[in-house]
Amino acid sequence: MSLPPTAEAAENDDAYAAAEEEHGLNPRQVGPVIMDIRNITLRFGGVVAIKDISFDVREGEIRAIIGPNGAGKSSMLNVINGFYHPQEGEIWFRGKKRGAMKPHEIAKQGIARTFQNIALFKGMTTLDNIMTGRLTKMHKNMFWQALWSGPAEAEEIEHRERVEKIIDFLEIQHIRKTPVGRLPYGLQKRVELGRALAAEPQLLLLDEPMAGMNVEEKEDMCRFILDVNEEFGTTIALIEHDMGVVMDIADRVVVLDYGRKIGDGTPDEVRKNQDVIDAYLGVAHD
Numbered sequence: 258m259s260l261p262p263t264a265e266a267a268e269n270d271d272a273y274a275a276a277e278e279e280h281g282l283n284p285r286q287v288g289p290v291i292m293d294i295r296n297i298t299l300r301f302g303g304v305v306a307i308k309d310i311s312f313d314v315r316e317g318e319i320r321a322i323i324g325p326n327g328a329g330k331s332s333m334l335n336v337i338n339g340f341y342h343p344q345e346g347e348i349w350f351r352g353k354k355r356g357a358m359k360p361h362e363i364a365k366q367g368i369a370r371t372f373q374n375i376a377l378f379k380g381m382t383t384l385d386n387i388m389t390g391r392l393t394k395m396h397k398n399m400f401w402q403a404l405w406s407g408p409a410e411a412e413e414i415e416h417r418e419r420v421e422k423i424i425d426f427l428e429i430q431h432i433r434k435t436p437v438g439r440l441p442y443g444l445q446k447r448v449e450l451g452r453a454l455a456a457e458p459q460l461l462l463l464d465e466p467m468a469g470m471n472v473e474e475k476e477d478m479c480r481f482i483l484d485v486n487e488e489f490g491t492t493i494a495l496i497e498h499d500m501g502v503v504m505d506i507a508d509r510v511v512v513l514d515y516g517r518k519i520g521d522g523t524p525d526e527v528r529k530n531q532d533v534i535d536a537y538l539g540v541a542h543d
């Protein structure tokens with residue numbers, strides 16, 4: 258599951274050093290830009306959900322998107338994974354400008370996500386739900402699968418092995434055969450993370466991964482997010498309301514307010530940013 262070094266990465270040794278120097282980032286985690294979001298504007302009729310927002314995500318980092326309610330965070334995630342098509346702006350992924358793509362095409366490019374409200378198949382087991390995350394990786398067509406022999410069988414075995422590894426990694430062996438609808442909320446969130454990981458994403462988008470969790474569940478989820486980032490080298494962009502969590506695990510934070518970007522930097526930089534402080538304290542806007 259580890260990310261192979263790209264030609265771009267090899268050429269960008271200087272970018273690692275520069276990023277480190279500029280942002281004081283951990284060299285283990287920071288590579289060249291994997292996703293560049295340029296001047297995105299998204300409107301719903303008369304409502305401007307996102308106004309001229311630009312930021313980048315570097316390979317291997319944990320990038321947080323924060324902001325008060327209605328700031329445009331979910332809309333931004335939906336733009337990144339192709340649910341929404343912005344009226345203006347460009348998205349560059351791994352050095353290429355992205356055209357108008359459907360969510361499943363974007364998933365095939367290596368971008369997976371979880372949702373604010375868990376989106377699992379409640380009647381299906383943990384194992385089967387995580388297996389659905391392998392869909393973008395399945396190559397053998399219906400003909401081979403119907404025959405259930407040769408290449409299709411070999412492929413199925415490979416998928417099962419990968420899914421079992423994820424189940425071990427997330428420490429959910431004991432619930433592999435349990436329908437997810439019967440699981441407590443925190444475990445459902447973990448299964449949803451497992452399903453996203455099954456797609457072997459290069460960029461993993463997490464929409465409020467700790468929402469509704471108790472302290473212990475949050476600690477577990479934090480540990481798994483950090484482990485995914487460290488052990489698989491997966492780049493992570495996440496929306497999270499819990500400031501403590503964001504400041505603890507994010508390398509860099511972009512702050513939105515009323516659809517605009519008001520801050521961008523390391524947790525320390527963002528914490529000291531007066532616009533960010535005002536937004537969170539509810540200071541009136543002109």
Ligand SMILES: Nc1ncnc2c1ncn2[C@@H]1O[C@H](COP(=O)(O)OP(=O)(O)OP(=O)(O)O)[C@@H](O)[C@H]1O
Pocket residue numbers: 301304305306324325326327328329330331332333
């Ligand atoms: N499908 C939609 N149709 C119309 N307006 C929308 C739609 N989705 C979002 N909006 C509007 O866009 C703005 C940004 O919403 P968005 O959900 O992206 O914010 P958010 O920062 O994720 O908020 P929250 O933290 O409450 O989830 C809001 O004014 C919202 O009402």
